[in-house]
Amino acid sequence: MIDFHGSKVLITGGLGFIGSNLAYRLVELGAQVTLIDSLIPEYGGNLFNIHGLEHRVKVNFSDVRDQHSMNYLIQGQDVLFNLAGQTSHMDSMKDPQTDLEINCRAHLSILEACRLKNPNIRVVFASTRQIYGRPDYLPVNESHPLRPVDVNGINKMAGEWYHILYNNVYNIRSCALRLTNTYGPRMRIKDARQTFVGVWIRLLLEGTPFEVWGGEQLRDFTYIDDAVEALLMCASKEEAWGQVFNLGGEPAITLQDLAEMLIHVHGQGQYETKEFPAQRKKIDIGDYYSDYSLISTTLGWQPTTSLTEGLSRTMAFFREHLDKYL
Amino acid sequence: MIDFHGSKVLITGGLGFIGSNLAYRLVELGAQVTLIDSLIPEYGGNLFNIHGLEHRVKVNFSDVRDQHSMNYLIQGQDVLFNLAGQTSHMDSMKDPQTDLEINCRAHLSILEACRLKNPNIRVVFASTRQIYGRPDYLPVNESHPLRPVDVNGINKMAGEWYHILYNNVYNIRSCALRLTNTYGPRMRIKDARQTFVGVWIRLLLEGTPFEVWGGEQLRDFTYIDDAVEALLMCASKEEAWGQVFNLGGEPAITLQDLAEMLIHVHGQGQYETKEFPAQRKKIDIGDYYSDYSLISTTLGWQPTTSLTEGLSRTMAFFREHLDKYL
Numbered sequence: 001m002i003d004f005h006g007s008k009v010l011i012t013g014g015l016g017f018i019g020s021n022l023a024y025r026l027v028e029l030g031a032q033v034t035l036i037d038s039l040i041p042e043y044g045g046n047l048f049n050i051h052g053l054e055h056r057v058k059v060n061f062s063d064v065r066d067q068h069s070m071n072y073l074i075q076g077q078d079v080l081f082n083l084a085g086q087t088s089h090m091d092s093m094k095d096p097q098t099d100l101e102i103n104c105r106a107h108l109s110i111l112e113a114c115r116l117k118n119p120n121i122r123v124v125f126a127s128t129r130q131i132y133g134r135p136d137y138l139p140v141n142e143s144h145p146l147r148p149v150d151v152n153g154i155n156k157m158a159g160e161w162y163h164i165l166y167n168n169v170y171n172i173r174s175c176a177l178r179l180t181n182t183y184g185p186r187m188r189i190k191d192a193r194q195t196f197v198g199v200w201i202r203l204l205l206e207g208t209p210f211e212v213w214g215g216e217q218l219r220d221f222t223y224i225d226d227a228v229e230a231l232l233m234c235a236s237k238e239e240a241w242g243q244v245f246n247l248g249g250e251p252a253i254t255l256q257d258l259a260e261m262l263i264h265v266h267g268q269g270q271y272e273t274k275e276f277p278a279q280r281k282k283i284d285i286g287d288y289y290s291d292y293s294l295i296s297t298t299l300g301w302q303p304t305t306s307l308t309e310g311l312s313r314t315m316a317f318f319r320e321h322l323d324k325y326l
Numbered sequence: 327m328i329d330f331h332g333s334k335v336l337i338t339g340g341l342g343f344i345g346s347n348l349a350y351r352l353v354e355l356g357a358q359v360t361l362i363d364s365l366i367p368e369y370g371g372n373l374f375n376i377h378g379l380e381h382r383v384k385v386n387f388s389d390v391r392d393q394h395s396m397n398y399l400i401q402g403q404d405v406l407f408n409l410a411g412q413t414s415h416m417d418s419m420k421d422p423q424t425d426l427e428i429n430c431r432a433h434l435s436i437l438e439a440c441r442l443k444n445p446n447i448r449v450v451f452a453s454t455r456q457i458y459g460r461p462d463y464l465p466v467n468e469s470h471p472l473r474p475v476d477v478n479g480i481n482k483m484a485g486e487w488y489h490i491l492y493n494n495v496y497n498i499r500s501c502a503l504r505l506t507n508t509y510g511p512r513m514r515i516k517d518a519r520q521t522f523v524g525v526w527i528r529l530l531l532e533g534t535p536f537e538v539w540g541g542e543q544l545r546d547f548t549y550i551d552d553a554v555e556a557l558l559m560c561a562s563k564e565e566a567w568g569q570v571f572n573l574g575g576e577p578a579i580t581l582q583d584l585a586e587m588l589i590h591v592h593g594q595g596q597y598e599t600k601e602f603p604a605q606r607k608k609i610d611i612g613d614y615y616s617d618y619s620l621i622s623t624t625l626g627w628q629p630t631t632s633l634t635e636g637l638s639r640t641m642a643f644f645r646e647h648l649d650k651y652l
Contacts, residue, residue: 096434108423145469151434157487
């Protein structure tokens with residue numbers, strides 16, 4: 001792993017869940033960190049996410065769709081963690097053009113800026129397992145066909161490919177991580193726009209029963225610290241360039257068992273099992289969990305935080321700071 | 327096959343190579359045809375393409391990026407052949423944002439217009455084998471991974487998926503044809519923006535040696551009348567909805583053999599074999615030919631025009647009308 005000490009690092013979506021957690025770690029490692037975020041209320045950005053870090057990072061409020069500010073900010077950076085994105089599936093169906101602007105057009109601008117202004121930069125892109133769609137087989141490895149089931153998935157797929165293309169054609173060293181359900185402190189819990197787990201946690205802390213849709217679906221989860229470690233490895237190991245890696249986590253667990261585990265960790269709480277709403281059913285993907293052996297063998301990544309430990313730390317964080325996330 | 331007699335049919339890219347040939351056939355079948363084209367000089371539109379048909383079709387000059395005119399024109403139509411697109415690989419690398427506007431944003435607008443204004447329409451989308459990238463195996467079937475090697479391929483992949491998504495989620499009956507090298511009368515021959523075969527034909531007719539890059543690569547070809555037949559089948563058979571089909575043609579042939587065949591058909595001519603230019607080499611895909619058994623078994627499509635016959639008709643057309651295509 002390279003030494004991030006003194007490295008200039010830019011993070012788009014830097015006030016969001018993953019961006020802010022990554023920023024804490026990078027500051028620890030001695031990097032000079034700039035965070036870009038536009039704080040769109042429906043997205044994951046939250047100034048409290050960098051509480052205690054305000055004077056150790058630069059925060060630049062701008063939108064990744066703003067080509068001019070991006071052109072400027074990319075110059076002189078050693079690494080770009082390109083994490084900004086529209087993540088809500090329902091929002092992408094209601095307003096597909098905005099999803100396209102953020103998840104496609106902005107990435108093309110950013111990559112063009114890298115090519116023209118800073119071709120020696122290294123870029124790590126946050127992609128998603130959503131682009132696989134409904135799995136043909138489990139666990140899903142990176143060779144699985146891509147069959148996204150919503151506009152967001154299609155656009156994220158294109159965004160991922162732009163990064164790999166710029167690596168292959170222009171030697172802009174880039175790679176992509178297909179994140180599965182990432183959870184932990186600083187995640188969005190106001191609603192289900194980032195992940196359903198967020199809203200479960202909020203309702204649990206508010207003492208309101210939460211809803212489990214279906215319940216039998218298997219899912220896998222990555223604790224935020226493990227995801228951050230994977231991002232750092234991707235930025236610093238040359239074996240990563242041009243590659244696409246799944247993240248994952250053990251064990252795959254049904255939503256119902258996850259609900260039980262969360263209540264157990266919290267010490268109390270209730271949930272109700274509901275039928276899948278009709279509108280969601282059409283884009284339901286059934287069971288999903290990842291084969292993450294490629295990143296294990298290529299970069300040596302392994303998840304190290306167990307699900308109970310991760311949920312316990314997450315609950316502890318939000319128990320203390322709930323009011324900052326409502 | 328349904329009767330197109332009296333059907334209202336809209337064709338985007340209607341003055342282009344495939345759109346105009348399709349229009350002739352639809353008029354023969356008694357359809358009421360509207361052609362949309364913006365005649366961008368670098369693209370395939372050419373008013374001479376509908377010579378003799380001017381008074382039997384409606385021509386509407388507008389751009390698929392013009393959401394308002396599209397919203398209006400889609401209303402009341404029975405079938406939309408969505409053929410408009412930016413097709414040049416090099417142009418997509420030079421100006422990725424324009425490629426995105428035409429090959430992604432415009433399709434989202436068109437599909438939203440269908441959903442909101444005309445949900446009973448049937449839509450056939452012209453996709454491309456480019457989205458497969460460099461084949462893992464031959465012949466390439468529809469399960470082959472998609473690994474586009476240029477911005478155009480990435481955007482076309484997204485455009486194709488929007489159509490399938492709107493079929494699956496909103497029941498806007500849509501399907502996509504992944505075209506391989508389509509050739510025939512009315513193709514663009516001014517340059518290689520549509521296909522290299524076009525420029526070969528022009529140089530041959532002008533008595534200038536043409537260049538064959540590499541020469542050993544295998545390719546397959548579909549004569550335009552066979553492609554038109556496939557489009558009509560896709561629009562009229564319900565087995566097509568939600569599907570993606572390869573087109574192809576027999577035999578797969580090396581570029582060098584194709585050059586020889588073209589010269590033989592023309593009765594004279596010369597070519598020079600050149601090394602692949604460095605800029606193209608990075609996006610070279612090696613050999614490619616399709617497995618088109620899915621459309622054969624599902625819709626009963628078979629190519630019926632042999633390569634020599636097709637090339638001979640193509641040369642005859644351009645020998646007569648060369649001046650209209652320079």
